[in-house]
Amino acid sequence: MFFLSDASKVPALPTTLGSGSSGKTVRPICSILALLVLAAGNLLAQSDSAQIELVGFAGSSRTDTQFLHEYLGIERRDPYTNKVRDEGAQQLRNLGIFSNVTARIESTEQGNRITYYLDEALPxxxxxxxxxxxxxxxxxxxxxxxxxxxxxxxxxxxxxxxxxxxxxxxxxxxxxxxxxxxxxxxxxxxxxxxxxxxxxxxxxxxxxxxxxxxxxxxxxxxxxxxxxxxxxxxxxxxxxxxxxxxxxxxxxxxxxxxxxxxxxxxxxxxxxxxxxxxxxxxxxxxxxxxxxxxxxxxxxxxxxxxxxxxxxxxxxxxxxxxxxxxxxxxxxxxxxxxxxxxxxxxxxxxxxxxxxxxxxxxxxxxxxxxxxxxxxxxxxxxxxxxxxxxxxxxxxxxxxxxxxxxxxxxxxxxxxxxxxxxxxxxxxxxxxxxxxxxxxxxxxx
Known part of the structure; x- marks a missing residue:
């Protein structure tokens, strides 16, 4: 541990990127910056993957899928969470027209997609x-x-x-x-x-x-x-x-x-x-x-x-x-x-x-x-x-x-x-x- 009482005693930062001791000082800084950039990229990628790109329905032979989209109200680019997925499934069950509803998240070429699998009850x-x-x-x-x-x-x-x-x-x-x-x-x-x-x-x-x-x-x-x-x-x-x-x-x-x-x-x-x-x-x-x-x-x-x-x-x-x-x-x-x-x-x-x-x-x-x-x-x-x-x-x-x-x-x-x-x-x-x-x-x- 050291204390600085005079600004003149602060070590000067290198001003060139040449060889020698100055170059050795810069390399750790560059490595740290590179790691920060990679971490930020990973965070952005995770943020994108946590967004909803598509919502689909399987098994809705009689039910109007446009109505189901309107009823759930889940929009493209909404944040994805398990809670959003499960609440959507429960809302579909509450309609009383399906004997069973399950949901899963999957990756497609368009991005993350929630698919609700519907068993329509006899109408x-x-x-x-x-x-x-x-x-x-x-x-x-x-x-x-x-x-x-x-x-x-x-x-x-x-x-x-x-x-x-x-x-x-x-x-x-x-x-x-x-x-x-x-x-x-x-x-x-x-x-x-x-x-x-x-x-x-x-x-x-x-x-x-x-x-x-x-x-x-x-x-x-x-x-x-x-x-x-x-x-x-x-x-x-x-x-x-x-x-x-x-x-x-x-x-x-x-x-x-x-x-x-x-x-x-x-x-x-x-x-x-x-x-x-x-x-x-x-x-x-x-x-x-x-x-x-x-x-x-x-x-x-x-x-x-x-x-x-x-x-x-x-x-x-x-x-x-x-x-x-x-x-x-x-x-x-x-x-x-x-x-x-x-x-x-x-x-x-x-x-x-x-x-x-x-x-x-x-x-x-x-x-x-x-x-x-x-x-x-x-x-x-x-x-x-x-x-x-x-x-x-x-x-x-x-x-x-x-x-x-x-x-x-x-x-x-x-x-x-x-x-x-x-x-x-x-x-x-x-x-x-x-x-x-x-x-x-x-x-x-």
Missing amino acids: ILPLLNFGGISENFWFRVGAFDRNTFGRAGLFHVSYRYYDRHSFETYLTAPYQWGPQWGIHAYAGRLATREPVIIAETDLEYDVDRWVAIARGRYNVNRKLHVELGGGVLIEEYDKVDTYTGTPGPAQASFQKTLGQAMVVYDDVDYFGHRVTGFYEEAVAEIVTTAGEAGVFWKFINTLKGYTGVWKDGIIGARLRTGIAKNDASPFLPFVLDSYINVRGVGNRTARGSSEVTVNLEYRHTVLEGSFGAVEAVSFVDVSGWRQAGQSFSETFAKDNTVSFAGVGARFYVQPWLNMVFRIDYGHSLRDDNRQGFVVGTGHYF
Whole structure:
């Protein structure tokens, strides 16, 4: 170690590149500079190799590859990481149109390329749902196309017997005009037999609802979208013959106009039969009736969450909250029903102007293989409603609540189908005479 106290004592640098001691001094400096240049070149080369040159898809015979490029949003020259590759694969799985998605990085003449290998699920599938309790049975049959236009659209047609005959069809095309704009359209005749109370008398009406609705959709991003639209509704009421001479009109008909707004946040990831994440859907609706003053309104918010536990378990929860204008009407908008909110309770057993429903479910994988998987399920469903004219707090009154628990099974078929079949049996926790089953496709929630 040495110290310099005078600038005149600083050794002079050589000014020539000749032979002798001066040349020997320069050679190490040149070697160091050469090493630095080589290192910089290697870093630049590594930087170039970490860029994405191309994104390709293999196996997309029906799906529009241009749509897949738009949906993923991965651009040429974007930085490449394993996270980018894996997130892209998960986004493709979440579309629900592929039974399997794998990805790999490879080097081509054009540069680094991410290739997603896709196994397209059968796009057109049959639809079957049914369930019931003693002397009360319903079923739905139909078909749906889950990759309409090759852009992950859904087209559905079905017939339903629910005391009476109904049909419905709808089209959801979430990315029809690029990654941001889509449409939803619905038309149907919903025919039911409704329990009502007029002047403290229990009655039944045959109700026909003719509905046509269209909503435009804007995708803020892959997780958040907004829908806005409206439609028309014609309601026809006919009192069941056995109630002739009781209070209430024999027939009634109403022509209504609907306005709807929906906000959906979907952060749920699917990997085969396993599902994790969070989902929220908020729907607001206003209704005007021809020849009547005033506006009817309704709001429904649905929260769903899923998390994995242990190695083979999934806990799912749903909270469905609804509230509407508290008119003194026998035809209230919220219903208690096995198909909608409480498994085993029966078909349209009660009506209310508000609803709070909690569904808890535990799914445990008991068998898994190349065919798919089998899950055992246990669940608890609790629901409360407000009758016409009551305060919202009455939603939780004992006479306005039901609680059911039960068991079930899920059969997930992966090859070609990528589809879940379910069966559930629910039993009342307060009344041993109330129980029933629900069978269908897809998870209950």
